[in-house]
Amino acid sequence: MPREAEPSLNERAFVVQALQEGLRIDGRALDQFRELDLKFGDQYGVADLTLGKTRIFAKVSAEVTTPYTDRPFDGIFTITTELSPMASPSFEVNRPTETEIMLSRLLEKTVRRSNALDTESLCLVSGQKCWSIRVDLHVLSHDGNLIDASCLAVVAALRHFRKPDTSIEGETLTIYTPAEREPVPLSWLHSPLCVTFSFFGEEADIVVMDANLLEEQLRVTSFTISFNKHGEICQGAKLGGTTVEAMTLIKCANDALDKVKELTTWLDLKLVEDSKRRDKGGLMAELSAENER
Amino acid sequence: MAITILKPLPPANTQNAATAYNSDSDSDGGVDLEGDVSMMATALSSKPSRHVGGKGYDQAIVTPGEIITEDSQWMRGHGTYTTPDPYAIVASVAGTLVKTNKLLSVRPLRARYTPEIGDLVIGRITEVQARRWRVDVGASLLAQLPLSAVNLPGGIQRRRTETDELQIRTFFSEGDLLVAEVQQLHNDGGAVLHTRSLKYGKLRNGLFLAVSGTGGGGGVVRARRQAFTLDAGRAANDKIDVVLGVNGYIWISKHVEGEGAAAESAGPGITRVEESVGLNVYSSQNDAIAPETMREIARVRGVVEALVQHGTRVDEDTVTRGYNEAVEMARGDGDGPDTLYLGGERGKRLVDALKGR
Amino acid sequence: MPLDTSSAYPLALLRVDGRRWNDLRRLHAAVRTQAAADGSAYLEMGNTKVMCTVTGPSEENKRRTAASTATGNTGGAGGGAGAGGAEVAVEIVVGGFSSVDRKRRGRGDKRIHELQTTLSKALAAALHTHLYPRSTIALSLHVLSQDGSLLAALLNASTLALVDAGIPMSDLPVACTAGLTSAASAADDPLVDLNAQEEQELPFLTLATLGDTDRVMVLVLETRVQAARLKDMVDLAADACKSVHKSLREVVRRRGEHMVEEGAVEKGASMAMDMDIDV
Numbered sequence: 001m002p003r004e005a006e007p008s009l010n011e012r013a014f015v016v017q018a019l020q021e022g023l024r025i026d027g028r029a030l031d032q033f034r035e036l037d038l039k040f041g042d043q044y045g046v047a048d049l050t051l052g053k054t055r056i057f058a059k060v061s062a063e064v065t066t067p068y069t070d071r072p073f074d075g076i077f078t079i080t081t082e083l084s085p086m087a088s089p090s091f092e093v094n095r096p097t098e099t100e101i102m103l104s105r106l107l108e109k110t111v112r113r114s115n116a117l118d119t120e121s122l123c124l125v126s127g128q129k130c131w132s133i134r135v136d137l138h139v140l141s142h143d144g145n146l147i148d149a150s151c152l153a154v155v156a157a158l159r160h161f162r163k164p165d166t167s168i169e170g171e172t173l174t175i176y177t178p179a180e181r182e183p184v185p186l187s188w189l190h191s192p193l194c195v196t197f198s199f200f201g202e203e204a205d206i207v208v209m210d211a212n213l214l215e216e217q218l219r220v221t222s223f224t225i226s227f228n229k230h231g232e233i234c235q236g237a238k239l240g241g242t243t244v245e246a247m248t249l250i251k252c253a254n255d256a257l258d259k260v261k262e263l264t265t266w267l268d269l270k271l272v273e274d275s276k277r278r279d280k281g282g283l284m285a286e287l288s289a290e291n292e293r
Numbered sequence: 294m295a296i297t298i299l300k301p302l303p304p305a306n307t308q309n310a311a312t313a314y315n316s317d318s319d320s321d322g323g324v325d326l327e328g329d330v331s332m333m334a335t336a337l338s339s340k341p342s343r344h345v346g347g348k349g350y351d352q353a354i355v356t357p358g359e360i361i362t363e364d365s366q367w368m369r370g371h372g373t374y375t376t377p378d379p380y381a382i383v384a385s386v387a388g389t390l391v392k393t394n395k396l397l398s399v400r401p402l403r404a405r406y407t408p409e410i411g412d413l414v415i416g417r418i419t420e421v422q423a424r425r426w427r428v429d430v431g432a433s434l435l436a437q438l439p440l441s442a443v444n445l446p447g448g449i450q451r452r453r454t455e456t457d458e459l460q461i462r463t464f465f466s467e468g469d470l471l472v473a474e475v476q477q478l479h480n481d482g483g484a485v486l487h488t489r490s491l492k493y494g495k496l497r498n499g500l501f502l503a504v505s506g507t508g509g510g511g512g513v514v515r516a517r518r519q520a521f522t523l524d525a526g527r528a529a530n531d532k533i534d535v536v537l538g539v540n541g542y543i544w545i546s547k548h549v550e551g552e553g554a555a556a557e558s559a560g561p562g563i564t565r566v567e568e569s570v571g572l573n574v575y576s577s578q579n580d581a582i583a584p585e586t587m588r589e590i591a592r593v594r595g596v597v598e599a600l601v602q603h604g605t606r607v608d609e610d611t612v613t614r615g616y617n618e619a620v621e622m623a624r625g626d627g628d629g630p631d632t633l634y635l636g637g638e639r640g641k642r643l644v645d646a647l648k649g650r
Numbered sequence: 651m652p653l654d655t656s657s658a659y660p661l662a663l664l665r666v667d668g669r670r671w672n673d674l675r676r677l678h679a680a681v682r683t684q685a686a687a688d689g690s691a692y693l694e695m696g697n698t699k700v701m702c703t704v705t706g707p708s709e710e711n712k713r714r715t716a717a718s719t720a721t722g723n724t725g726g727a728g729g730g731a732g733a734g735g736a737e738v739a740v741e742i743v744v745g746g747f748s749s750v751d752r753k754r755r756g757r758g759d760k761r762i763h764e765l766q767t768t769l770s771k772a773l774a775a776a777l778h779t780h781l782y783p784r785s786t787i788a789l790s791l792h793v794l795s796q797d798g799s800l801l802a803a804l805l806n807a808s809t810l811a812l813v814d815a816g817i818p819m820s821d822l823p824v825a826c827t828a829g830l831t832s833a834a835s836a837a838d839d840p841l842v843d844l845n846a847q848e849e850q851e852l853p854f855l856t857l858a859t860l861g862d863t864d865r866v867m868v869l870v871l872e873t874r875v876q877a878a879r880l881k882d883m884v885d886l887a888a889d890a891c892k893s894v895h896k897s898l899r900e901v902v903r904r905r906g907e908h909m910v911e912e913g914a915v916e917k918g919a920s921m922a923m924d925m926d927i928d929v
Contacts, residue, residue: 098767105764114874221775223869233880236855236871239764240771243865246888250881257877353918354906356899357813358821358861372818374778385778385818387902389910389918400918402906404816405688405707433707433736433785481783604912 007217015218019200019208026052026212031255033210034145036266038156040274044183045161049153052212053143056150058157059136062164064175067123067130075122076132079107079154087142099146106147106237107137110192110226111154114234121187124166124173131163133186144212147224151194156267159188160274192234193263195256196224204242207252209259225253227260355384355399362397370398406431406540408484412475413519415496415538416486418465424458426465428473431503431540434483438465438473442487444494446574464575470496472520472536472544492520494574498582499534499546502594504601513537516608522548523616525589533589535612543607545593547582591633592619599640600647611647618646659831659839666847667696671839672886674826674893679806679901681814689815693807696845697797700804702811707736707785735779737786740770742804744793749846765801772867773808776860778818787817798845799827801856801870806898813902821861822902824895825868828887829854830879840882842890853879857887862895864888 007015015025022030034052041048045060067074081104083091091097096104111117122131135154139146162183165176198211198219211219221241226234233253238244355361361373363381370393372386388401408414408430416428416436426438440461441453465471473486473493488494504513513519519539525531532548596615600607622643623632635643659665669675675696684690689704742762746752769789777787789811791804802825809823829844829852844854853875858868869884910918 098763101760101763102767105760108760109872113872221771225871227877231877232874233871233877234874236869236880238866238869239768240773240775240868242775243860243863243867246859246864246866246884249866249869250884253877253880353910354903355918356822356902356906357819359899374818374820383820385820386816387813387906388816389906392919401816402909403682403689403814433709433782435709482781604909 007214011214012218015214016200019206024208025214028210030207031209031259033148033259034212036152038152038267038270040156040160040270045157047153047157047160049149049156051145051149051152051210053141054145054149055139055141056146056153057138057140058150058153059138060133060157060161061136062131062133062161064124064129065132066128067126069127072127073123074119075130077112077117077119077122077134078132079104079111079135079137081107081137081139081150083139083142087139091142102239103146103150106194106224106226106235107151107154109235109237110151110194111158114190114192114226114228116155116188116190116192116228116234117158118187118189124168129173133158133161133163142213144214144216145196145210147196148194148210151192151226152263152267155191155193156270158186159191159267159271161186190228190230190232191264191267192226192228193260193267194224194226194235195259196222197252197256198222199242199244202242204244205248207248209255223249223252225256227257229261229264231257353389354387354402355390356387357385359384361390361399366395367397368395370396372399372401373397405433407482408432408436408475408478408540410475410478412484412515412539413472413536414475414484414486414540415470415472415501415536415542415544416540417542418467418469418471421462421465421467424461426461428471428486430484430486430538431542432482432484434481436475436484436486438471438486438488440464442476442485442489444489444574465495469577470501470544472496472538495576496536496544496546497576498549498579499544499590500594502543502545502597504541504543504597504607513539513541513543513607515539518609521609521613523593523613525586531583531586531589533586533593535593535609537607537609537612543597545590545597547580547586547590549580588631588633592616592623592635595619595633595635595640596643599635599643602640603644605644605647615643615647618643622646663839665841667845671831671841672890674843674890675845677894677897679810679898681810681901681905687811687815689811689813689817691807691810691814693803693810695799695803695806695843697795698799698803699793699795700800700807701792701794702804702807703790704787704808704811704815704817705790706787706815707782707817708788709785734783735774736777736782736784738770738774738777738779739786739788740766740773740791740808741789742766742769742791742793744796748793749796765804768801768868768870769804769808772805772823772858773812775867776819776821776823777812778820781818787812787815796846798847798849799843799856801868802826802843802858802894805858805868806894810898810901814905821863822895822898823858823860823867824891824898825856825858826887826890826894827854827856828883828890830875830883840879840886842886855880855883855887857884857891859888859891859895862892 018025024030028034037050039048040046047058049056049058065076067076081100083097083100084093085091091100117133122133124130135157137150137154139150162185164178165181165184167174195209196211198208198215199221200206200208200219204220208215221238221244223236223238223244225236228234236253238249361382361384363379365380367382369375369382372384372388373382374385375382382397384399386399386401386404388399391398391400414430416430418426419429419435420427424440427435428438430436440457443464445453445457471488471494473488474490475484476487477485479485520534520536523533523535525533534546534548536544538544593612593616596612596619597607600611600615605611619635622639623629664670676694678694680692682690683692683701684703687703688706691702693700742765744762746754789808791807793800793804805823805825812819813822826842827844829841829848831839831841831852841848841852844852848854853873855869855871857866859865860867
């Protein structure tokens with residue numbers, strides 16, 4: 001298994017020393033994210049997010065299945081992550097690395113366990129038919145901060161997604177094609193987003209947001225916290241590493257909330273932009289079709 | 294203690310005794326009765342008088358993270374680390390404090406074996422490489438035994454040839470036990486062994502016993518003599534060799550004249566190497582051992598295990614006396630002299646009898 | 651009527667198992683439970699029972715390391731200190747009989763994997779791994795009974811076993827959980843050391859600190875909670891960790907004193923006495 005090349009000692013010293021002076025190697029402020037860009041696909045539920053050189057692709061799909069027997073009233077909601085060798089040679093297919101497991105656990109805790117998606121609304125006929133919503137997450141390029149980027153991509157894709165409309169008359173369940181009825185959005189309760197803090201220095205007193213790959217390799221520990229814009233923490237994880245003052249963590253939580261509010265506003269804006277684009281496109285298509293006739 | 298009830302914040306001490314153990318209590322004690330450094334002499338005879346009540350032990354055990362002193366005149370030794378601001382020497386292992394002049398170190402209650410030059414160790418070959426063996430001696434790293442550090446059969450000192458390299462498995466192969474001496478230490482703590490003496494080499498005609506958790510004081514201790522011969526009672530020619538490896542590995546075997554680890558006492562060691570390195574040195578065949586001898590070997594093993602179980606150190610003195618005591622016990626209590634069992638009550642009686650002296 | 655954590659508490663200010671908000675459960679621990687291991691410990695926090703054995707530091711056979719899938723590698727994750735130091739490999743086995751409903755957990759369980767990685771990273775930061783280059787410290791943890799605060803119990807047991815193995819560390823890593831009686835209102839009490847029922851119904855976090863300082867090693871929060879309540883929970887958990895720290899140290903100390911009494915270890919020198927002479 002090819003291992004990720006470790007940064008040299010000099011590199012390490014340089015980066016950390018610069019951070020002690022309050023400087024980052026790419027010139028950002030300590031709490032500044034890299035440039036974010038989000039593109040939605042032509043289909044519903046496709047999001048392509050870039051954060052600096054990190055690029056994440058998320059696709060949501062839905063199908064009708066039978067619910068789990070122990071949860072007859074709930075739909076099925078899964079998030080699968082895939083870190084292919086495309087992102088970094090140290091990732092292998094079919095052999096989850098620690099990064100991958102941690103990533104999928106964090107998404108699971110942030111999005112699924114916090115009930116961002118109302119799974120009860122996915123139930124069609126109790127105990128017999130329900131929607132199974134599946135998010136496939138592909139990391140196309142890995143340059144650090146996979147967690148924040150992935151979480152943003154997943155939430156964006158899910159909020160963008162429209163599932164086919166259904167109706168029940170007596171015993172018969174009808175699923176309409178998009179041509180028959182406009183697809184409907186998921187019953188979305190809140191949008192949890194992650195912010196990861198990386199800590200540097202012997203005492204872990206330098207706090208950095210949105211670390212790139214090099215910084216991630218050099219950090220002494222990290223703390224990921226998820227918020228929604230209502231100020232609820234959905235998840236917090238500092239899994240080992242150098243110890244950090246409790247007060248620093250509390251402060252991080254406050255900073256994270258501000259950041260999450262900022263990101264949520266940005267995401268809302270992007271979604272509105274996209275729906276406008278779609279509306280316009282839809283109208284145009286109709287017009288052109290008429291003209292041809 | 295059922296459910297511990299805490300007072301509101303900040304929680305008060307849960308154990309009333311706990312107040313005596315504040316981490317910065319090194320200045321408020323002063324009750325120590327025998328804090329003199331001479332207590333660290335070895336041997337069972339100097340074991341501390343048995344205090345019950347523990348008042349005198351308040352300062353005896355330090356735990357990791359506990360500040361030993363904030364006085365900068367002391368130097369830190371093993372088992373401690375320093376914090377720069379404010380200056381303090383802090384324990385990093387649980388154990389007892391040792392002072393050597395101005396050097397403060399903590400002797401751990403138990404730790405893996407740390408090799409030191411000159412240690413007599415017993416090891417097991419785990420890996421055979423081109424020009425060396427890798428030997429498990431119970432340390433944090435495998436020890437090395439270079440081909441150039443063993444005596445080659447053939448009687449004379451000679452150059453190591455390629456033939457020897459090809460035949461490396463005929464000397465020691467995986468799983469073989471050997472007794473050796475630590476010749477050299479690497480920076481990372483790894484040991485290099487040698488067996489260039491008549492008393493070292495492959496082990497046969499006996500049994501292996503590992504005493505876990507040595508190096509920290511219990512179990513085998515470094516002593517003047519690590520290998521010795523016991524007179525196994527009844528038959529005068531029936532003798533048992535015991536090799537106590539400093540690393541906690543023990544070998545108990547039938548005594549063969551002019552051979553084996555205990556032969557150091559029998560005659561000049563290294564000088565006679567040339568003549569003595571016979572064919573037997575690397576033999577993997579046991580000699581014929583009489584059932585009586587086997588029984589006595591098993592008895593020695595029982596003694597060592599009883600000593601370890603009851604927290605007594607293992608050295609020549611305790612093993613010899615323990616063995617004699619065990620023979621007496623077996624004879625005395627009517628089960629017949631062949632009784633080897635030394636577990637449970639019998640083991641306790643044996644150790645008590647030893648301590649009683 | 652079955653007791654419910656949030657409805658019963660406001661009435662009597664007692665929790666489902668009769669504790670008050672700041673009561674820890676009975677913490678019972680023993681070190682050196684297995685003679686053959688380099689270090690071992692058994693720990694109970696109420697009905698959560700775990701066993702830990704430590705092997706090493708020893709030079710791990712490379713092939714074997716690759717074969718065991720469940721090791722938490724600290725290689726790069728430990729940061730600067732991790733380079734060139736010992737690797738801390740943690741393996742957790744959750745007994746199928748450990749909880750009320752028997753559940754078979756496969757090796758590939760991500761939750762277990764996360765616990766392993768968390769423990770391994772946390773311990774690697776506390777231990778002086780640089781003293782043992784090229785070696786592996788292997789911890790094997792067995793969960794015998796689960797009743798909440800699992801991560802905390804696992805970490806505390808690991809700490810004791812590592813102390814028993816005589817591996818140097820900066821301070822004892824200790825952990826405890828803290829929760830809130832209900833997520834919604836801002837006025838209710840935080841709780842310490844949650845049991846399984848409370849963990850299911852209430853928001854809670856697991857906090858691990860290094861010794862009795864306020865430095866946080868691990869913070870795991872998996873339930874939704876108002877941001878303003880985080881501080882209360884962290885504060886309370888940190889205080890609970892101090893109590894746990896005291897108990898664990900007591901366990902180690904008692905074991906040591908026992909050994910001194912038996913004569914297995916020579917009695918140590920005292921600091922206090924000599925200081926007087928010097929002064």
